[in-house]
Amino acid sequence: MKFITENFEVIVILLFMVMIFMSALILSFNKYFAMYFSNKKFHIISSFDLNALEGTKDFTIQIFNKNINDIRVTGFGYVYKGQNIDFYQNFIKERDLPKDHKIVISSRDHLSTKININVLKAIVSDINKGSTYVETIKTYVTDGLGLTTSANAKQVRTQVLKMLIADQQEREKVAKEQRQKQRQEILAFQKKQARERQLKRKEVYARWMLKIKSKFRKKNPS
Numbered sequence: 094m095k096f097i098t099e100n101f102e103v104i105v106i107l108l109f110m111v112m113i114f115m116s117a118l119i120l121s122f123n124k125y126f127a128m129y130f131s132n133k134k135f136h137i138i139s140s141f142d143l144n145a146l147e148g149t150k151d152f153t154i155q156i157f158n159k160n161i162n163d164i165r166v167t168g169f170g171y172v173y174k175g176q177n178i179d180f181y182q183n184f185i186k187e188r189d190l191p192k193d194h195k196i197v198i199s200s201r202d203h204l205s206t207k208i209n210i211n212v213l214k215a216i217v218s219d220i221n222k223g224s225t226y227v228e229t230i231k232t233y234v235t236d237g238l239g240l241t242t243s244a245n246a247k248q249v250r251t252q253v254l255k256m257l258i259a260d261q262q263e264r265e266k267v268a269k270e271q272r273q274k275q276r277q278e279i280l281a282f283q284k285k286q287a288r289e290r291q292l293k294r295k296e297v298y299a300r301w302m303l304k305i306k307s308k309f310r311k312k313n314p315s
Contacts, residue, residue, distance in 0.1 A: 135158065135159065135234050136156075136157040137156055137232045137242060140152070150252075151208060151209065152210055154206050155203055161200050163199050165197050166181075167181070168234070168235040169181055169204075169232075169233065171213065171246060176220060217230075218260075221257070225258050225261050230245075230246045231246055232246045
């Protein structure tokens with residue numbers, strides 16, 4: 094008791110620090126278990142991948158199952174201007190799976206697939222009807238219950254925007270070259286016509302000169 098009395102303040106401070114440490118530890122465990130047993134099923138990541146070795150460009154969709162149960166997937170892809178661009182059947186076809194194959198992501202596992210960058214660009218371009226401005230693109234996944242989870246795909250939007258602008262610039266360059274070629278052809282045609290008219294004038298002049306000379310010869314026979 095004497096030891097406790099003499100060191101009461103130190104003991105209180107130590108107990109207070111222990112309580113703070115235990116509270117932080119308990120909160121950390123609560124957060125971990127809350128996330129582990131969370132009903133939020135999916136975490137979606139969509140990225141732009143450049144393979145420097147092969148020189149290929151792709152978009153990658155990764156779907157993580159955060160649920161404690163296995164989950165069936167019935168669709169995934171991108172959403173643009175309210176339209177779903179679904180790559181579920183592409184995924185099945187690329188892996189030579191039956192058309193009615195059911196994709197299931199195991200608990201704490203993930204699904205990963207590559208999307209052809211030019212296919213998505215062409216679809217967005219069609220939806221835009223010629224405009225190069227790209228609105229928000231989202232990645233989505235739909236489960237067997239019809240519930241959809243989505244997430245912004247900023248990298249995808251950025252790359253699609255760059256490609257559409259590059260395509261537009263290339264079209265303008267080709268159109269400019271065609272206009273220059275047409276102008277050159279028109280100028281060449283005009284020069285050709287001018288030369289032909291000049292030759293005709295010379296021919297007419299030569300014929301008249303021959304007629305005049307022949308008349309003078311008749312009037313002044315040698």
